[in-house]
Amino acid sequence: TDYQPGRPLVLWGAGRKGKRLARLLAKRDVPFCWVCNNPGKWGHEVGGVVMVDFDVVASLPNPQIIIAVAGPDDQREIRRFLEAHHFETGKQAFFFC
Numbered sequence: 001t002d003y004q005p006g007r008p009l010v011l012w013g014a015g016r017k018g019k020r021l022a023r024l025l026a027k028r029d030v031p032f033c034w035v036c037n038n039p040g041k042w043g044h045e046v047g048g049v050v051m052v053d054f055d056v057v058a059s060l061p062n063p064q065i066i067i068a069v070a071g072p073d074d075q076r077e078i079r080r081f082l083e084a085h086h087f088e089t090g091k092q093a094f095f096f097c
Helices: 016-027 054-059 072-084
Strands: 009-012 033-036 049-053 064-067 093-095
Touching: 009 016, 009 054, 016 033, 016 049, 033 054, 049 054, 054 072, 064 072
Parallel strands: 009 033, 009 064, 033 049, 064 093
Antiparallel strands: none
16 A cells, blocks of 8 residues: 555565466556565566565565565575565565465
8 A cells, every 4th residue: 555656566476376466466467576585486477577585675666576485494494584685574575475
């Protein structure tokens, strides 16, 4: 609801919810970068957007990160990444699982 088109939008997650969100964003022509933790899923495409390594997030200026990852271990890994790069939950990162 607080989407700001001037900031890069990131969708993090390759599961059922991540794919659904990717389709919804693509259908509405909302540009986004799609990332995940699983190297086996990098290169997969949904709605014309190719999934890439999550490390790219660190290079984006003030991104808006939608996290659609449900696994507790994966969420801990994501939180460590966010903290290491000074991204704040509720400010740059939003968990949807």
